[in-house]
Amino acid sequence: MSSTKFIKLFFGLALSISALTSTQASADATLDRIKGRGTLTVGVILSGAPFGYIDPKTQAQKGFNLDIAQALAHDLGVKLETVTVTPPNRVQFLQQGKVDILIANMQYTEDRAKILDYVPTPYDRSGGAAVVRKDSGLQDWADLKGKPVCVSQGSNYTQPLMEEYGAVVKALPSQPESLLALQGGNCVAAVHVGATVGLLLQDRSEEWKDYAIPFPTELIPSDSVIWLRKGEKDTQAALDAGVKKLHTSGKLLEFAKANRLLNTEYLQQENKTLSASK
Numbered sequence: 188m189s190s191t192k193f194i195k196l197f198f199g200l201a202l203s204i205s206a207l208t209s210t211q212a213s214a215d216a217t218l219d220r221i222k223g224r225g226t227l228t229v230g231v232i233l234s235g236a237p238f239g240y241i242d243p244k245t246q247a248q249k250g251f252n253l254d255i256a257q258a259l260a261h262d263l264g265v266k267l268e269t270v271t272v273t274p275p276n277r278v279q280f281l282q283q284g285k286v287d288i289l290i291a292n293m294q295y296t297e298d299r300a301k302i303l304d305y306v307p308t309p310y311d312r313s314g315g316a317a318v319v320r321k322d323s324g325l326q327d328w329a330d331l332k333g334k335p336v337c338v339s340q341g342s343n344y345t346q347p348l349m350e351e352y353g354a355v356v357k358a359l360p361s362q363p364e365s366l367l368a369l370q371g372g373n374c375v376a377a378v379h380v381g382a383t384v385g386l387l388l389q390d391r392s393e394e395w396k397d398y399a400i401p402f403p404t405e406l407i408p409s410d411s412v413i414w415l416r417k418g419e420k421d422t423q424a425a426l427d428a429g430v431k432k433l434h435t436s437g438k439l440l441e442f443a444k445a446n447r448l449l450n451t452e453y454l455q456q457e458n459k460t461l462s463a464s465k
Contacts, residue, residue, distance in 0.1 A: 215421030217287055227260040230272040230286035234362045236386050237446040238292055252290045254442040255310055255433065259413075262429040273361055274339040278303065281416060288426065292380055294409035296343050304423055306413040308430045310439060312453040314405025315344040316381035318366065318388070321399050323375055328352050328402055337365040337374035344378045347407050369398075381405050385449050434461045 221227050231252050233239045239250035248269060260267035270286050277291045281303065294313065295305060317336075319325045332353035338344050340358040348354040354376075359365040362379050366387075369377040377384070381400070388395045413430070415422055433439045434457045443451045 215419050217416070217419045218421040218425060221263060221265055221287055221422070225265045226268045227256070227263055227265050228268045228270060228285075228287045229256040229260075230277055230280050230289040230291050231256065231269050232273065232277070232291045233271050234292075235383055236390070237382055237443075237448050238380075249446075251311075251442050251446040251448060252292070254446065255430075255439070256290050258433055258438060258442075259426060259429045262432065263425060274341040275360055278341070278414075281414060284416075287415070287422070289414040291414075292383075292411070293414055294343055295412050296409070299343075299414070302417070303414045304417050304419060305415065306423055306426045306430055308427050308434070309410035309412050309457075310430055310433070311411040311443075311448075312408055313380050313382055313411055313450075314408035315342075315378045316384050316400045316405055317376040317378045317402050318369060318384050318395075318398050318400055319376045321397055321401075325376065326401055328404075328406065331376060334376070335374040337368045337377040339365055339379065342378070343409065344406055348378060378406060382448050382450065386447060431461055434458055 231239050231248070231250075233241055233248060233250075237250060238252045239248065241247070242249050253269070256269065257267050270280065272280050272286070272289065272291055277289055277293065278299075280286050281289050290310075293299065295309070299305075317325070317328070317331070325331065329352060331348065334354060335357055336348055336354040337357045337359055338348070339362050340360055342358065345356050345358065348356050357368065357374055359368055362377075362383065365374075365377045365379065366384075368374055385400060388398060388400065413426055415426075433442075434454070437458055440451060440454050440458055443454050448454075
């Protein structure tokens with residue numbers, strides 16, 4: 188080989204190695220880590236059906252969010268590991284790297300999107316419902332003006348309750364504590380995701396026989412999305428493709444029915460829309 192050809196070959200190889208190194212350096216470290224260790228670590232809330240709970244018979248974690256997490260891990264070709272989070276610590280756990288993503292009953296808000304990234308395709312849509320005593324006389328959101336209302340800490344219902352309806356919001360560490368405060372007379376209403384409190388009143392009818400959800404509309408129905416740390420574009424794209432597959436295949440509808448979600452209208456619509464766009 189002549190010296191000229193050797194020099195061209197040398198610099199060609201150097202450029203190829205440089206391009207490969209650059210590509211690897213720009214890859215999403217979290218997605219690499221997930222695939223490297225063979226595990227997707229998901230932060231989940233186990234506050235009750237239908238989204239996440241402990242089966243009293245088997246002690247297994249179950250629920251709609253758990254089924255989604257398992258399906259996404261399978262789609263990535265890795266195992267699922269879950270970490271239980273609460274509304275006050277879920278964002279902290281994500282930012283500290285204790286979990287890769289959150290599937291934790293966190294609806295999209297502009298404020299949350301300023302500090303976290305999210306998977307663009309929502310996996311559900313839900314709004315808030317108010318549980319009140321049947322003899323309270325409360326009939327609509329406007330009736331909460333000036334009255335104490337319990338929510339979970341970090342709830343996206345806090346702002347509209349205070350600013351739009353003039354309620355005096357009390358933030359408790361979790362949904363169970365908020366509902367306990369309602370039963371103790373420390374607030375006139377407890378506002379949480381409609382699907383969870385609706386199923387609670389249905390499944391524990393004797394315990395909650397004096398309570399109802401009388402308001403005709405849900406508070407700020409919003410997209411339920413998967414949250415991840417800022418800048419993790421590869422992970423975001425991989426999970427978005429996974430969520431779309433779950434919509435188009437009808438798996439999300441299956442999960443919803445298996446976990447007794449009371450309202451599947453949004454999931455049915457997304458199944459039709461995404462299936463038609465394929």
